[in-house]
Amino acid sequence: xxxxxxxxxxxxxxxxxxxxxxxxxxxxxxxxxxxxxxxxxxxxxxxxxxxxxxxxxxxxxxxxxxxxxxxxxxxxxxxxxxxxxxxxxxxxxxxxxxxxxxxxxxxxxxxxxxxxxxxxxxxxxxxxxxxxxxxxxxxxxxxxxxxxxxxxxxxxxxxxxxxxxxxxxxxxxxxxxxxxxxxxxxxxxxxxxxxxxxx
Numbered sequence: 001x002x003x004x005x006x007x008x009x010x011x012x013x014x015x016x017x018x019x020x021x022x023x024x025x026x027x028x029x030x031x032x033x034x035x036x037x038x039x040x041x042x043x044x045x046x047x048x049x050x051x052x053x054x055x056x057x058x059x060x061x062x063x064x065x066x067x068x069x070x071x072x073x074x075x076x077x078x079x080x081x082x083x084x085x086x087x088x089x090x091x092x093x094x095x096x097x098x099x100x101x102x103x104x105x106x107x108x109x110x111x112x113x114x115x116x117x118x119x120x121x122x123x124x125x126x127x128x129x130x131x132x133x134x135x136x137x138x139x140x141x142x143x144x145x146x147x148x149x150x151x152x153x154x155x156x157x158x159x160x161x162x163x164x165x166x167x168x169x170x171x172x173x174x175x176x177x178x179x180x181x182x183x184x185x186x187x188x189x190x191x192x193x194x195x196x197x198x199x
Contacts, residue, residue, distance in 0.1 A: 057107070062124040063107050073104065080104060081138040084141045088110075106127075111153045118149075125157070128157070140161060142154040146173050146187070
Protein backbone atom coordinates (compact mmCIF):
# COMPACT_ATOMS: atom_id res chain seq x y z
CA UNK A 1 0.00 0.00 0.00
CA UNK A 2 1.32 3.39 -0.96
CA UNK A 3 1.31 5.90 1.88
CA UNK A 4 0.36 9.53 1.31
CA UNK A 5 3.40 11.52 0.22
CA UNK A 6 3.41 13.84 3.26
CA UNK A 7 3.22 10.87 5.63
CA UNK A 8 6.10 9.14 3.82
CA UNK A 9 8.15 12.33 4.14
CA UNK A 10 7.48 12.46 7.89
CA UNK A 11 8.48 8.80 8.28
CA UNK A 12 11.72 9.48 6.40
CA UNK A 13 12.51 12.38 8.74
CA UNK A 14 11.91 10.28 11.88
CA UNK A 15 14.05 7.48 10.42
CA UNK A 16 17.04 9.89 10.46
CA UNK A 17 17.09 9.71 14.27
CA UNK A 18 19.72 7.34 15.73
CA UNK A 19 18.24 3.98 16.67
CA UNK A 20 14.96 4.65 14.84
CA UNK A 21 14.17 2.17 12.10
CA UNK A 22 11.37 2.20 9.56
CA UNK A 23 8.77 0.56 11.85
CA UNK A 24 9.45 2.92 14.76
CA UNK A 25 9.36 5.90 12.39
CA UNK A 26 5.98 4.71 11.12
CA UNK A 27 4.68 4.44 14.72
CA UNK A 28 5.86 7.99 15.48
CA UNK A 29 4.14 9.30 12.34
CA UNK A 30 0.91 7.44 13.19
CA UNK A 31 1.04 8.79 16.74
CA UNK A 32 1.26 12.35 15.45
CA UNK A 33 -1.56 11.78 12.97
CA UNK A 34 -3.87 10.09 15.49
CA UNK A 35 -3.01 11.74 18.81
CA UNK A 36 -1.68 15.23 18.06
CA UNK A 37 -4.09 18.08 17.45
CA UNK A 38 -3.01 21.08 15.36
CA UNK A 39 -1.69 22.93 18.44
CA UNK A 40 0.46 19.94 19.48
CA UNK A 41 1.92 19.72 15.98
CA UNK A 42 2.61 23.47 15.93
CA UNK A 43 4.32 23.33 19.35
CA UNK A 44 6.52 20.42 18.19
CA UNK A 45 7.58 22.24 15.02
CA UNK A 46 8.25 25.45 16.98
CA UNK A 47 10.34 23.56 19.55
CA UNK A 48 12.44 22.00 16.78
CA UNK A 49 12.90 25.36 15.08
CA UNK A 50 13.83 27.01 18.41
CA UNK A 51 16.61 24.52 19.24
CA UNK A 52 18.07 24.99 15.77
CA UNK A 53 17.99 28.79 15.90
CA UNK A 54 18.63 29.55 19.59
CA UNK A 55 20.99 26.83 20.85
CA UNK A 56 24.71 27.42 20.33
CA UNK A 57 28.00 26.49 21.96
CA UNK A 58 29.13 28.54 24.96
CA UNK A 59 32.18 30.57 23.86
CA UNK A 60 33.96 29.73 27.14
CA UNK A 61 33.39 26.01 27.69
CA UNK A 62 31.70 24.71 24.53
CA UNK A 63 28.55 23.52 26.35
CA UNK A 64 25.14 23.99 24.71
CA UNK A 65 23.24 27.10 25.77
CA UNK A 66 20.57 29.55 24.68
CA UNK A 67 22.28 32.42 26.54
CA UNK A 68 25.43 34.39 25.59
CA UNK A 69 27.37 32.37 28.19
CA UNK A 70 26.07 29.10 29.64
CA UNK A 71 24.54 29.00 33.13
CA UNK A 72 27.49 26.99 34.51
CA UNK A 73 30.21 29.38 33.33
CA UNK A 74 28.21 32.38 34.56
CA UNK A 75 27.58 30.85 38.02
CA UNK A 76 29.99 32.58 40.44
CA UNK A 77 29.22 30.00 43.16
CA UNK A 78 30.89 27.20 41.21
CA UNK A 79 34.49 26.24 41.98
CA UNK A 80 36.49 28.22 39.41
CA UNK A 81 39.68 26.29 40.14
CA UNK A 82 38.47 22.97 38.63
CA UNK A 83 37.63 22.15 35.04
CA UNK A 84 36.11 18.80 34.13
CA UNK A 85 36.87 17.93 30.49
CA UNK A 86 34.17 15.91 28.71
CA UNK A 87 33.59 14.70 25.17
CA UNK A 88 30.16 16.23 24.55
CA UNK A 89 27.37 18.29 26.09
CA UNK A 90 25.35 15.18 26.95
CA UNK A 91 28.14 14.24 29.39
CA UNK A 92 27.65 17.58 31.18
CA UNK A 93 23.94 16.87 31.60
CA UNK A 94 24.69 13.38 32.95
CA UNK A 95 27.23 14.62 35.50
CA UNK A 96 25.03 17.52 36.59
CA UNK A 97 22.22 15.06 37.38
CA UNK A 98 24.43 13.51 40.08
CA UNK A 99 24.60 16.92 41.83
CA UNK A 100 28.11 16.05 43.09
CA UNK A 101 30.47 18.07 40.92
CA UNK A 102 30.57 21.83 41.64
CA UNK A 103 33.35 23.01 39.34
CA UNK A 104 33.41 24.16 35.70
CA UNK A 105 33.35 22.13 32.48
CA UNK A 106 35.08 22.08 29.15
CA UNK A 107 33.32 20.30 26.26
CA UNK A 108 35.65 18.96 23.58
CA UNK A 109 32.88 18.15 21.09
CA UNK A 110 34.80 15.08 19.97
CA UNK A 111 37.89 13.00 20.66
CA UNK A 112 41.23 12.50 18.96
CA UNK A 113 40.93 9.79 16.33
CA UNK A 114 43.72 9.71 13.73
CA UNK A 115 41.94 6.86 11.90
CA UNK A 116 38.95 9.19 11.35
CA UNK A 117 41.12 12.21 10.60
CA UNK A 118 40.31 13.90 13.93
CA UNK A 119 43.38 15.76 15.18
CA UNK A 120 43.90 18.30 18.01
CA UNK A 121 42.74 21.14 15.76
CA UNK A 122 39.42 19.40 15.10
CA UNK A 123 38.18 19.38 18.70
CA UNK A 124 37.76 22.17 21.26
CA UNK A 125 41.29 22.13 22.73
CA UNK A 126 42.60 25.60 21.88
CA UNK A 127 40.17 27.33 24.26
CA UNK A 128 41.08 24.81 26.99
CA UNK A 129 44.76 25.84 26.81
CA UNK A 130 43.72 29.51 27.01
CA UNK A 131 41.52 28.86 30.05
CA UNK A 132 44.32 27.07 31.88
CA UNK A 133 46.69 29.98 31.24
CA UNK A 134 44.25 32.87 31.82
CA UNK A 135 42.08 31.54 34.65
CA UNK A 136 42.96 30.42 38.17
CA UNK A 137 42.71 26.71 37.35
CA UNK A 138 44.36 24.32 39.80
CA UNK A 139 42.99 21.02 38.49
CA UNK A 140 41.93 19.57 35.16
CA UNK A 141 39.80 16.44 35.55
CA UNK A 142 39.64 14.40 32.34
CA UNK A 143 36.36 12.52 31.87
CA UNK A 144 36.69 11.18 28.35
CA UNK A 145 35.37 7.67 27.70
CA UNK A 146 37.52 4.58 28.26
CA UNK A 147 37.66 3.84 24.52
CA UNK A 148 40.97 3.94 22.66
CA UNK A 149 40.10 7.41 21.32
CA UNK A 150 39.08 8.67 24.76
CA UNK A 151 42.31 7.37 26.31
CA UNK A 152 44.37 8.90 23.48
CA UNK A 153 42.67 12.27 24.07
CA UNK A 154 43.30 12.07 27.83
CA UNK A 155 46.99 11.26 27.33
CA UNK A 156 47.36 14.11 24.83
CA UNK A 157 45.83 16.65 27.24
CA UNK A 158 48.05 15.38 30.06
CA UNK A 159 51.16 15.63 27.86
CA UNK A 160 50.40 19.19 26.72
CA UNK A 161 49.75 20.35 30.30
CA UNK A 162 52.73 18.61 31.93
CA UNK A 163 54.77 21.84 31.89
CA UNK A 164 51.93 23.88 33.42
CA UNK A 165 51.45 24.19 37.18
CA UNK A 166 48.10 22.39 37.21
CA UNK A 167 47.04 18.99 38.55
CA UNK A 168 45.75 16.71 35.80
CA UNK A 169 43.57 13.84 37.00
CA UNK A 170 41.36 11.22 35.36
CA UNK A 171 37.96 10.07 36.57
CA UNK A 172 37.90 6.52 37.93
CA UNK A 173 36.32 3.65 36.04
CA UNK A 174 35.33 0.36 37.55
CA UNK A 175 32.62 -1.87 38.90
CA UNK A 176 29.22 -0.15 39.19
CA UNK A 177 27.56 -0.12 42.60
CA UNK A 178 25.39 -3.20 43.09
CA UNK A 179 27.00 -5.25 40.29
CA UNK A 180 28.09 -8.80 41.14
CA UNK A 181 31.71 -9.31 40.01
CA UNK A 182 30.84 -12.41 38.01
CA UNK A 183 28.85 -10.21 35.61
CA UNK A 184 31.58 -7.60 35.07
CA UNK A 185 33.55 -7.73 31.83
CA UNK A 186 37.36 -7.93 31.70
CA UNK A 187 37.89 -4.24 30.88
CA UNK A 188 35.62 -3.10 33.73
CA UNK A 189 37.44 -5.35 36.21
CA UNK A 190 40.89 -4.26 35.05
CA UNK A 191 39.89 -0.58 35.34
CA UNK A 192 38.44 -1.22 38.80
CA UNK A 193 41.73 -2.76 39.97
CA UNK A 194 43.79 -0.04 38.29
CA UNK A 195 41.70 2.70 39.92
CA UNK A 196 41.62 1.14 43.38
CA UNK A 197 41.83 3.44 46.41
CA UNK A 198 42.88 3.08 50.00
CA UNK A 199 40.06 2.41 52.52
